[in-house]
Amino acid sequence: MAEAERIIGTPDTPEAAGTEPEQGETARPRGKRRIAVLFAVATFAYALDLISKMIVVAKLEHHAPIRIIGDWLQFEAIRNGGAAFGFGEAFTVIFTVIAAAVIVVIARLARKLYSLPWAVALGLLLGGALGNLTDRIFRSPGVFEGRVVDFISPKGFAVFNLADSAIVCGGILIVLLSFKGLDPDGTVHKD
Numbered sequence: 001m002a003e004a005e006r007i008i009g010t011p012d013t014p015e016a017a018g019t020e021p022e023q024g025e026t027a028r029p030r031g032k033r034r035i036a037v038l039f040a041v042a043t044f045a046y047a048l049d050l051i052s053k054m055i056v057v058a059k060l061e062h063h064a065p066i067r068i069i070g071d072w073l074q075f076e077a078i079r080n081g082g083a084a085f086g087f088g089e090a091f092t093v094i095f096t097v098i099a100a101a102v103i104v105v106i107a108r109l110a111r112k113l114y115s116l117p118w119a120v121a122l123g124l125l126l127g128g129a130l131g132n133l134t135d136r137i138f139r140s141p142g143v144f145e146g147r148v149v150d151f152i153s154p155k156g157f158a159v160f161n162l163a164d165s166a167i168v169c170g171g172i173l174i175v176l177l178s179f180k181g182l183d184p185d186g187t188v189h190k191d
Contacts, residue, residue: 013050034116080149127163
């Protein structure tokens with residue numbers, strides 16, 4: 001029961017429930033919520049993604065790829081209607097709904113956010129999700145079916161964009177934080 005309460009976030013603190021932290025857990029550090037950091041990181045990631053896609057569409061689309069590091073890395077504008085690696089192009093609307101759901105979940109988590117590393121990780125996820133969601137909503141062929149602008153093309157790998165990079169970096173950071181036992185509310189648990 002205590003583990004379920006910790007996962008879903010009720011009660012907000014052990015003190016609110018009239019209990020002490022369980023063995024192996026430490027109390028949430030007192031301090032400011034990290035919502036501003038989350039939104040600053042998200043805004044930065046979103047702005048970089050949006051600006052890079054505007055440049056790619058204006059200068060690179062319908063042109064030959066630009067070699068950055070020999071054959072190993074080039075910038076090549078493509079439109080991706082699917083998920084990572086171009087899979088699932090028939091499910092663009094579903095990817096739009098998933099991105100919107102991620103944004104809602106992050107917004108709900110933000111109210112209990114006291115951990116700086118979690119704020120950075122969730123900010124990266126939020127900025128990346130917003131970047132790709134913007135493409136899905138506003139780019140052709142239509143609303144909720146738009147194709148995402150991808151342009152970073154490493155040799156032997158899928159073409160991706162800065163939003164995808166932010167999502168992957170945020171996801172990796174979340175996995176590392178989870179392995180360290182750090183929760184978004186600032187508590188540390190040892191399992």
